[in-house]
Amino acid sequence: MAGTEKQREAINRKLVAMQMEMIGLTYEDAMNTPEFWRVYTMTTAQVEEWRKKALPLIRKTFKVNKSRGEVIMAMFEIDLGLRIYDFEEPRAYLIEKPTFWQKIQKFFIGYYR
8 A cells, every 4th residue: 555654544544434424433433343344334325425535535645646546445445444235125036048057957857858
């Protein structure tokens, strides 16, 4: 990651605080929860909004171009980013054509036509 250790610590605090604000919590809540990145989640829409706010902050802090800023943001998301979870009902999809493995299974069971 670019920048000095002090810059990295400061930007990590700001980015975690931004994520926690988006889900209605504070930075202290994150620090009081062990492995907070596994406990709390964000929706896809919240993540996209967070990325729009985080990228200019990263670029300004480290004085890097857009592509390098996206790399730094991706590294942060891997290390401390919250999980993405959309609260949608699971959908059942009907398969119109059988897959290769379904054909093999039917063949060995004896139902293949």
